Amino acid sequence: MADLQDRVPPHNEEAEMAVLGAMMLSATAVQEVSQVLEPHHFYLPVHQEIYSTMIELVRRRMTVDLVTMRDTLMSNGRLEDIGGVSYLVRLVDDVPSAASAVDYARIVRDRSKLRRLLEASAEIHKVVFDPNSSIDKKVETAEKLVYDLKAGDRADYFQPLSMFANRxxxxxxxxxxxxxxxxxxxxxxxxxxxxxxxxxxxxxxxxxxxxxxxxxxxxxxxxxxxxxxxxxxxxxxxxxxxxxxxxxxxxxxxxxxxxxxxxxxxxxxxxxxxxxxxxxxxxxxxxxxxxxxxxxxxxxxxxxxxxxxxxxxxxxxxxxxxxxxxxxxxxxxxxxxxxxxxxxxxxxxxxxxxxxxxxxxxxxxxxxxxxxxxxxxxxxxxxxxxxxxxxxxxxxxxxxxxxxxxxxxxxxxxxxxxxxxxxxxxxxxxxxxxxxxxxxxxxxxxxxxxxxxxxxxxxxxxxxxxxxxxxxxxxxxxxxxxxx
CATH class of the missing domain: 3.40.50.300 (P-loop containing nucleotide triphosphate hydrolases)
Structure with missing residues (x-):
């Protein structure tokens, strides 16, 4: 367990940056990604803050771009915390392709799932060595932790009608x-x-x-x-x-x-x-x-x-x-x-x-x-x-x-x-x-x-x-x- 604690939890910083940059370039990316990701899916706190601000703009039915992001973060007193305007500009400049935003989002979500699996394994480790719990109770707790991990995923909300027609x-x-x-x-x-x-x-x-x-x-x-x-x-x-x-x-x-x-x-x-x-x-x-x-x-x-x-x-x-x-x-x-x-x-x-x-x-x-x-x-x-x-x-x-x-x-x-x-x-x-x-x-x-x-x-x-x-x-x- 000590070896696991020394490791950096699974994440992909480039994918996180690409998602955020794509959302500031494409309204379509905003619509698609917001159905796939939650703020906690991001590993870096800075990226969690930026994404939360984007979701706030979506809820207020405002456009998500460099101007609105800078203004909202400044109003919330968080602009410097995320690295200033220069970091927002970097996110936009480094986007490989805004059309691939959902693919980047899935990478971010998959890494988040691995981190949650790591957390669940740590909880299971504690349960295993709990002297006050029976074997059956330990197994049930472990199963519930893994099930909650799966149940916590957000599915893609919409599928084309053709898929259901095929079924x-x-x-x-x-x-x-x-x-x-x-x-x-x-x-x-x-x-x-x-x-x-x-x-x-x-x-x-x-x-x-x-x-x-x-x-x-x-x-x-x-x-x-x-x-x-x-x-x-x-x-x-x-x-x-x-x-x-x-x-x-x-x-x-x-x-x-x-x-x-x-x-x-x-x-x-x-x-x-x-x-x-x-x-x-x-x-x-x-x-x-x-x-x-x-x-x-x-x-x-x-x-x-x-x-x-x-x-x-x-x-x-x-x-x-x-x-x-x-x-x-x-x-x-x-x-x-x-x-x-x-x-x-x-x-x-x-x-x-x-x-x-x-x-x-x-x-x-x-x-x-x-x-x-x-x-x-x-x-x-x-x-x-x-x-x-x-x-x-x-x-x-x-x-x-x-x-x-x-x-x-x-x-x-x-x-x-x-x-x-x-x-x-x-x-x-x-x-x-x-x-x-x-x-x-x-x-x-x-x-x-x-x-x-x-x-x-x-x-x-x-x-x-x-x-x-x-x-x-x-x-x-x-x-x-x-x-x-």
Whole structure:
């Protein structure tokens, strides 16, 4: 570390001078460079001062040239600090080409990134030797430092329309050559896939429901169906229950052994054998569970990046094929249990920040993110207990940031409660019912309702036959007629 401290931090003085000189010669250079650089990107304090003055002139909608720079620096009492008028003249005279201003700016920004990387490495060095921090905490801190380094970059703001048009036609050509029924990631439920056209990279999908509706079960059915197809790995952030309980649910789905039976003594040999077979199937699936509580969106992004690096290593070792060795989906259970990056006394603001963070995570990782969400108790106070967008708990920004919002409604559940049957019926292995998956918002498509079969004792969903769906809607129409 002593050797590193003795070295001059990375910088390019000629590129810094060329950028500043070009901006005093070309209005185009001012517009382009101001979208790429911030004052802190410059290494020399003198250059930081000059560039800050240029940005001040831009904000005041004034021309940036020798005359305005001299006058502003003189008014601020900083002209002599930067070397006087003679240094400004030198900057202009030494510009190789004002047309290359953006190229010089990128050199300046790249050197700044290296300096920040050097600072991050110094921080990581301190963390490594911190006796009061655990190994896992040290690794997470190091990952966050590196991620913050990347997230702090300013991207080029505008791209030509032709670039996005090329991406659009690449997608169209991929669809034409695809044998799949929908464009996005399929859930394994054809009716759901037809309505949503699958989940696309960058999508934030909110699945919301009142307690006991089966939202965790449904999303884990999605996860298993996607993992089985070989289209990639699924990352699950399970903030609501220990990982062992989630695995218990998955094994119950696969084995058809009710969860209640697994919790009792005297498990039959037949059930045990089914559990063993299901466990063998489950461990072969590329599903990865993180049951750490109180994670933020940035924490999740860092952990997903680490997972992707692990998958890349397995591909290089020929343990996975390239298609299966990519992160395909991220699931978060649930949104309200996440931690906001910036603490606030206003819970609505916190949830809004979390929702925005999840959307940014979907775009950053380029995968669909499905986040489970709680609903307000107002649902229970209405005669018709089907959820709607206004029921999303604690923040309307959840609806605004989501690309798709879906709700789960089980009419049989509420009917049994109204008749005084309690919730014991859900433990009956023979009990099955119809569940409504209501798509209340779809930014890129239609809304509507999908019917799925549901077996509460096994937390299992399945596609219904057309005649079963028709029978359900027919019974609802009769019920509505009777109520009228």
């Amino acid at each position: 659009f036609f690449d997608g169209i050509e991929a669809l034409m050559s695809s044998t799949g029924a929908v464009a996005g990631l399929t859930t394994g439920y054809p009716d759901m896939d037809r309505l949503t056209t699958g989940f696309s990279p960058g999508d934030l999908v909110i699945l919301a429901a009142r307690p006991a509706m089966g939202k965790t079960s449904l999303v884990m059915n999605f996860a298993m169906n996607i993992a089985r197809t070989g289209n990639g790995a699924v990352a699950v952030f399970n903030l609501e229950m220990p990982g062992e309980q989630l695995v218990q649910r998955l094994i119950s789905m696969l084995s058809t052994v009710p969860i209640e039976d697994m919790r009792r003594t005297g498990l039959s040999t037949e059930s045990y054998d089914k559990i063993i077979v299901a466990a063998e199937q489950l461990v072969s699936l590329p599903i990865f569970i993180d049951d750490t509580s109180q994670l933020s969106a940035l924490d999740m992004i860092a952990r997903c990046r680490r997972l992707q690096m692990d998958l890349d290593d397995r591909v290089r070792r020929d343990e996975l094929d390239p298609q299966g060795g990519r992160l395909a989906l991220v699931i978060v259970d649930c949104l309200q249990l996440m931690r906001a990056q910036r603490g606030s006394d206003n819970r609505v603001q916190e949830v809004s920040e979390i929702a925005r963070g999840l959307k940014l995570m979907a775009r950053e990782l380029r995968v669909p993110v499905i986040a489970l969400s709680q609903l307000s108790r107002e649902v229970e106070k209405r005669p018709n207990k089907r959820p709607q967008l206004s029921d999303l708990r604690e923040s309307g920004s959840i609806e605004a940031d989501a690309d798709l919002v879906a709700f789960i409604y089980r009419d049989e559940y509420y009917r049994q409660k109204e008749e005084g049957g309690g919730e014991d019926f859900q433990e009956n292995p023979e009990h099955t019912e119809v569940s409504e998956i209501i798509v209340g918002k779809h930014r890129n498509g239609a809304t509507g309702t999908v019917l799925l079969g549901f077996q509460p004792s096994l937390t299992r969903f399945w596609s219904l036959a057309n005649e079963d769906k028709e029978d359900y809607w027919r019974s609802k129409r009769r019920q509505n007629f009777a109520d009228d």
